[in-house]
Each structure stands twice: as C-alpha cells, then as structure tokens.
Amino acid sequence: MAKASLRVAARVKPGSLSDAEDDDFRRLLGPAQEGDAKALAKLRPLLDKAEVWDSLGNLARHVEEAWLNAITNSNKLVREGYQRRAAELRRELLAAGDSPLERVLIDRVVVTWLQASHADATYASLLTGDGHTWAEGKYRQDRQDRAHARHLKAVKALATVRRLLVPAVQVNIAKQQIISQGARAVATPETDG
C-alpha cells in the first residue's frame, strides 16, 4: 500500500497544493485507499485541487503509447492494427454523457487490454519457438495471468461504476428495448425466443 500511495502522490500537479495540504494529502492517501470513509471525505477536495484528473488523462495516453511501441516494435502495419482495435474498443465503451471517471476507467480498460494482448503474444511466441526453459515458461505465464487479472479488474470497475453510480431506466416499447443510463439512451432490438 505504501508503494501505491507514492504512485498516487506522484500524480499531484506541482504547486497545486500548499505545504500543509500536501502533507494532509500524503497522510490521508493510505487510509483512503483502504476505504476509510473519513479519510476519503477529507481527501476528495484535495484530489480536485491537485488536478489529478488532468494528469491522469496524460498518464493514460503515455501508457497507451508505451505499450503500443512495445507490442509493435516499430512495425507500422502491426501498430496500425492495434491502434485501430484500441480505438474501436474505446468507441464501443464510450457513451454520450460519460463522466470523467468513466472516461478514465475506459482508458484503463484499453491500456490493460493492450498489456494483456502483449502478454498473450509473447507467451504464444515462446510456446511456438524452439524450446524454452521452465523458468522462462513460468515467468511468461505468470505475466500473462497478471495482465489478464488486471484487465478483468479494469472491466469490472467500469461495470460497477456504471451499475451503481449511473441510474439506469429500462423501458420496453414494442420490440425496442430502451435502456437509459442517466442522460444516455441505447436502443437494442429485442431478440425473439
């Protein structure tokens, strides 16, 4: 948890907090990450003041770029393919009226998908290569497991936020099922049988 607190503290925009606020921010991070309601209540205004949201958007873009470079290894055609798939995934997940939190969560789903894809590809190439040691196999498989677990966690967080924080209304009119989440409305044809 201490490492996690340091990583969050690194996202604070320099100069955005006074020394006292910065001390409070760092002191409250650990308990808040553990779910301490009082610490969270005190931390919330500091999170806004520290402009963590802006820095998160930049971080997500940086992370996505870094993984794209790692996966495609300067092959422009492969890069194009992954970029398109990532954009498609983002488009599928985004909805009009998404909150900033949802947009950050979607960014996380996209980058964890890239990481999991890279872990899959490197493990597959190891398996189809000319033999490998037990240590290599275990390392790549563990890495793949962790990447998939992180991706699932990202998807679950997005689903939870949408289920619990965005009020949903469902109306069936004729064969059109209208699902409205807050200001958004998605129409899906009802399937027969």
Add this chain to the structure above:
Amino acid sequence: MAWERRGDHAYYYRSVRSGTRVTKEYIGRGRVAALIARLDGIEREQRSQRRDDLEIDRQRWAALEGPLLELDDVTDLLVTAAMSAAGYHRHDRGEWRRHRG
C-alpha cells in the same frame, strides 16, 4: 563440469544435481569426451544467454508496467472516492454495498 588429470590422461566429469545433492558423473576421456565437453560448454553459454535475455525482458516489462500500476492506483482511489461519496462502502475489498439508513 571439469577435467581431472590422472597420470597421462584427462578424464571428463559432469556435475549432476539431484535435489540438493550434487554428484559427479563420469563421461569419458579422449576426443569423444573433448567433443562432449565442448557441446556442454555451448549449452552452458546458451543457458546463460537465455538467463540474461530473460532478465532484460523482466526489466523492460517492469519499466513498462510502472506507469500502468500508477494509473491503476490513482483510478482505484478515484473509484473509491466516488463510491464513498455516493454512500457505498466495501469490506475487505469485497463487493460495494450501500450504507444502511
């Protein structure tokens, strides 16, 4: 793996690990043993190269993963803050539940 000299001849042995014990296995002498020793040397170099490659790969992955972990932690914190503000809590990283009352 080693050569042992006795009299006019050199004898080639391999070290064989079985559990925590390491024993010596006699391979032979002369040109055949020299060839086997050379092949063992090549294999040893390849293993060492693979270990180095794996370590480089580990370091590259860790460098890539660092900012992703950062994104993960900050996002988790923001989710926790938003859920808590909406009246939810969770015990021991379990499912989110609405506060009673």
